[in-house]
Amino acid sequence: MNDIKLALLGSEGAGKSAVLVRFLTKRFIGEYASNTNSLYHKRLSIDGRQLNLEVFDPCSQSEESRCILEEPLDWADGFVVVYTISDRRSFLNAKNILAQIKESRRETCKGEVPICLVGNKQDLCHSRQVSEEEARFLAQENKCLFQEVSAAENYLEISNLFTKLIRHVMEQLKHRGDRRRYSGSKSMAKLINNVFGKRRKSV
Numbered sequence: 526m527n528d529i530k531l532a533l534l535g536s537e538g539a540g541k542s543a544v545l546v547r548f549l550t551k552r553f554i555g556e557y558a559s560n561t562n563s564l565y566h567k568r569l570s571i572d573g574r575q576l577n578l579e580v581f582d583p584c585s586q587s588e589e590s591r592c593i594l595e596e597p598l599d600w601a602d603g604f605v606v607v608y609t610i611s612d613r614r615s616f617l618n619a620k621n622i623l624a625q626i627k628e629s630r631r632e633t634c635k636g637e638v639p640i641c642l643v644g645n646k647q648d649l650c651h652s653r654q655v656s657e658e659e660a661r662f663l664a665q666e667n668k669c670l671f672q673e674v675s676a677a678e679n680y681l682e683i684s685n686l687f688t689k690l691i692r693h694v695m696e697q698l699k700h701r702g703d704r705r706r707y708s709g710s711k712s713m714a715k716l717i718n719n720v721f722g723k724r725r726k727s728v
C-alpha cells in the first residue's frame with residue numbers, strides 16, 4: 526500500500542475544502558467549518574494500485590496555520606494550491622505560495638515538486654479578475670499542473686486533476702526511495718501532535 530500525502534494551500538475562502546470534498550465525496554457542500562485544521566484520510570485505487578491518501582486542509586484563520594508553510598512543506602508529497610478566479614489577491618497569494626514551496630524544496634527535491642494550481646469558482650466568470658492565460662503562464666513557469674474548476678458545479682475535472690497529481694507523486698516517490706519514508710514519518714508524528722491537534726477525518 527502506497528502512502529500519498531497532499532497539502533491544500535491557498536487564501537481564506539478560496540474553496541480549498543470545497544475542492545477537496547468534491548474530489549473525495551463527489552458532492553458540493555456550501556459551507557464548511559473553517560476554524561479547524563483537518564486531516565482527511567481515504568483509500569483509493571489508481572491504475573490498479575491501492576493508495577492510502579492523506580490530505581491536510583489547514584484552517585486559514587488559525588494561529589496554528591502560521592506554521593503551515595513550515596511543517597507541511599516537509600510532510601507533504603504534493604500540493605494543491607487553490608485561488609479564486611474572481612479574487613486577484615488570492616491569485617497573488619497562490620503565486621507567493623508556489624515560490625515558497627519551490628524554495629523549501631530546492632535542496633531536498635531533485636525532480637519537480639508535484640503541484641497543481643487550481644483556479645476555483647469558474648462559475649463566477651462574470652466577475653473574473655484573473656485570466657486563464659495568466660494563470661496558465663504561472664503554472665508553466667513553476668512546472669505545475671493547472672486547471673480552472675468549479676467545485677460548486679463540476680466533479681470530473683477536479684477528479685482528473687487530483688488523479689494526475691497523485692500519479693505525479695507516485696512517480697516522484699519512486700525516485701526518492703526511502704528518504705521520504707524516514708523523514709516523513711517523523712514529520713507526521715510531530716504534525717499530528719503539534720499542528721492538527723489529532724483531528725482526522727475519514728471520507
Ligand SMILES: Nc1nc2c(ncn2[C@@H]2O[C@H](COP(=O)(O)OP(=O)(O)OP(=O)(O)O)[C@@H](O)[C@H]2O)c(=O)[nH]1
Binds near residue numbers: 645647676
Ligand atoms: N460560487 C462558488 N462558490 C464556491 C465554490 N467553491 C467554494 N465556494 C464557496 O466559497 C466559500 C469558501 O469555501 P471553502 O471551501 O470553505 O474555502 P476554504 O479555502 O476552505 O476556506 P478556509 O477554510 O476559510 O481557508 C464557501 O461559501 C463556499 O460555498 C465554487 O466553485 N463556486
